[in-house]
Amino acid sequence: MLKKILFNAQNKSQLIIAMIGAFLGFTFLVTSIHYLIRVNEFGEGEEILGSNTMIIQKKVTNLNTLKLASLDFSAKDIDHLKKQEFTKSLDPIISNNFDVTLQTDSELVPYMRTDVFVQSIKGEFTKIDSDKWKWKPGDQFVPIILPREFLVMLNTFATAKGIPPVSDDLAKSVNFKFTLSAKGKKEKVDVRIVGFTNEVSAILVPSSFMEYGNTNYAKNKAAEITQLMITVKEGLFGEYENYIKRHSIESKANSMVVGKLKSVAGTLFSILIAISVITVFLAGLVLLQYAQLLISKNEYEIKTLLHLGYSPRRIIRSILFYFIKVFALISAASLLTFSLIKLLIDQMLMTGGIQIDSEYTLLSFLAVFIAFGVYTIVNYFNAKRGVLKTL
Structure with a gap:
């Protein structure tokens, strides 16, 4: 009855x-x-370093070869980088200033012993639990992050010996040993792999272990800082890229490609989100205006219904439910269309070699429900004010 009177005409x-x-x-x-x-998650995978985190060093030029320029970062260089707007966090990578070898100590893999290069970074740059990324003299083992290329080399060596290759999980259970040495003294320490990385070429160790080695087994020459670990703020990758070009600094090529892709795509999607919000806002205003016009044009009918004994609450509820149905239809159609678009885009990305998580994101659906709730509340008060005005 109310629907026919208020809406049909x-x-x-x-x-x-x-x-x-x-x-x-x-x-x-x-x-x-x-x-x-999903774009912000791209490139993380099983990488042990945090999001937008990469290693930088100075470019090697002919001046370095002629010893007319230095490859190390001074305290002034580091301080200048820390003050840049794009820098979220920055810390020197400390390298070993002592001799160290790594050897296998397990029946699962063939015996292998090699000189290695180790570095240390703060735990905040990794995704490893801080309780696992620590060491002190007397601990059972030193946790290390192993370059994935080292595992590839180990598997190549094992295959040549007729031994099955080692998976990531199995490698974490294999025992290794470090041998630290200096003139006249030597020490062996058990080692355990806790993660792998594609971004770092050296074996990563906790800062406390590096400090121990550099204190007790250091060479006469002072260690230099030639690499830095930097985390770039979201959306500022362009500024970071321009800075390192101007200052003859470089980073690993794949880190730059992933960072640039995420920055460009992130900017484009942010613009699209802003346009979408404006579109939804304007459409919501039109719907509210339509509701106001509906009440205004039906002022006589509403007054008549009130005189016949219909309560204001019932009329308000009828108007509200009508627009809830309209908004529910819009939301359902939008989510269904999104699902179809998602199938198409995911397939295109997969064909192009870009692997992203295909699961739905909660926040994207939550945005619709929040807009639905806000519109329902605003429409309720709009209908209430319009109906009560006729009294």
């Missing part, structure tokens, strides 16, 4: 236009939020 062209606008806005909004999240 209305011109719905404005409503349809607003619904189309809201539908497009919601579809773009959900899609943009989903892929912004």
